[in-house]
Amino acid sequence: MNNLASKISRQLQQIPKSGIRDFFELVQGRDDVISLGVGEPDFSAPWHIREAAIYCLESGNTAYTSNLGLLSLREEISHYVAQYFGPVYDPKTEILVTVGVSEALDLAFRALLNPGDEVIYHEPCYVSYSPSIVMAYGKPVTVHTRLEDNFALRASDVAAAITERTRVIVLNFPTNPTGAIEPVEELEKIAKLAVEHDLIVITDEIYSELIYDDSDPSKVPSHTSIVSFPGMRERTILLHGFSKAYAMTGFRLGYACAPNILTDAMMKVHQYSMLCASIIAQKAGIEALRNGAAEVEKMRHEYALRRNLMLDGFARIGIPCFPPGGAFYLFPDISKFGLSSKEFAFGLLEKESVAVVPGTAFGVSGEGCVRACYATGRAELEEALVRIERFVGTLG
Numbered sequence: 001m002n003n004l005a006s007k008i009s010r011q012l013q014q015i016p017k018s019g020i021r022d023f024f025e026l027v028q029g030r031d032d033v034i035s036l037g038v039g040e041p042d043f044s045a046p047w048h049i050r051e052a053a054i055y056c057l058e059s060g061n062t063a064y065t066s067n068l069g070l071l072s073l074r075e076e077i078s079h080y081v082a083q084y085f086g087p088v089y090d091p092k093t094e095i096l097v098t099v100g101v102s103e104a105l106d107l108a109f110r111a112l113l114n115p116g117d118e119v120i121y122h123e124p125c126y127v128s129y130s131p132s133i134v135m136a137y138g139k140p141v142t143v144h145t146r147l148e149d150n151f152a153l154r155a156s157d158v159a160a161a162i163t164e165r166t167r168v169i170v171l172n173f174p175t176n177p178t179g180a181i182e183p184v185e186e187l188e189k190i191a192k193l194a195v196e197h198d199l200i201v202i203t204d205e206i207y208s209e210l211i212y213d214d215s216d217p218s219k220v221p222s223h224t225s226i227v228s229f230p231g232m233r234e235r236t237i238l239l240h241g242f243s244k245a246y247a248m249t250g251f252r253l254g255y256a257c258a259p260n261i262l263t264d265a266m267m268k269v270h271q272y273s274m275l276c277a278s279i280i281a282q283k284a285g286i287e288a289l290r291n292g293a294a295e296v297e298k299m300r301h302e303y304a305l306r307r308n309l310m311l312d313g314f315a316r317i318g319i320p321c322f323p324p325g326g327a328f329y330l331f332p333d334i335s336k337f338g339l340s341s342k343e344f345a346f347g348l349l350e351k352e353s354v355a356v357v358p359g360t361a362f363g364v365s366g367e368g369c370v371r372a373c374y375a376t377g378r379a380e381l382e383e384a385l386v387r388i389e390r391f392v393g394t395l396g
Ligand code: PLP
Pocket: 039, 099, 100, 101, 102, 103, 126, 172, 175, 176, 204, 206, 241, 242, 243, 249, 252, 253, 254
């Protein structure tokens, strides 16, 4: 058949390939590389969680589940979300189990958007927000966050971006790629804007458990989600999953909590496109929520130590880096070296075999910075710092 490219949908043709993917194709197959690139825990899922998956298979539990997900998992989610985030969701009608937060994001956009509807989100941000919005025929509207604000989102910038076509605001705190946390006062102002303009908020809470208190790494700081502000439960879709806190990326398990009308609409897409999440992952998810808290805390504590190691390292080398409050990323400012973030990342990879991601992979406002993921062993992080120091030493 001729001209296969013209057979691809126009909507999809608008979407560029992920900037991260290009970069990682270069890293593939090179075993000398220390990767601070991939946003994935280096831990395996805790053993008792893997055992629950093994037991599921061993006992011949290999069928579909309810489209919404196993009720016993939804009950655990309801309990967990009430404890951690505040609002209580009915496990029978207000919780939908999905194939990761990735699927939940796609469902939410497809459920909410009519062609041309605008979705506001803060940038630099997770690479799939914009493509997922476009694939749902929405219009992405970015609000830039700034290094000088430690990449927190200014409510006044959100207000300035709202138009008659705005339908949704997407928030992600702690943020991928910056690790930023939103000050509670700004979050409250954004909540007020959502109420005033009758907007839906999608809050991507995937890094919520990975937060740090600089005064004491052993202390678990409290996390505030926008859903806890007055008037927000009825207009928020809370997305969360197991990938980051439980180191369960390969299980592909997430969930959406929202008022029934919204989960019902998302469910329509889910039941025809995905049917249900894997039963093996769901059984593992039940075990994670029932008995996983101590392991999450152990990993969080280790990330806190690594974060401080990297922050100290960048300070010693003379690369400015704000101390982010969460996730497992640092977003150091490399602008003083006179290279673009892409040139810096490619140079570091080529000369010293350390992979970091150019800030621009997460949007234009990431220029001047690179993302360094510290979900890697401490010995490797120390070696990466030695190599980074050597590399910047050559930049004059
Ligand atoms: N949201 C953010 C902000 C992420 O960083 C990621 C993965 O990196 C996801 C969602 C996707 O998560 P999941 O593995 O649950 O699909």
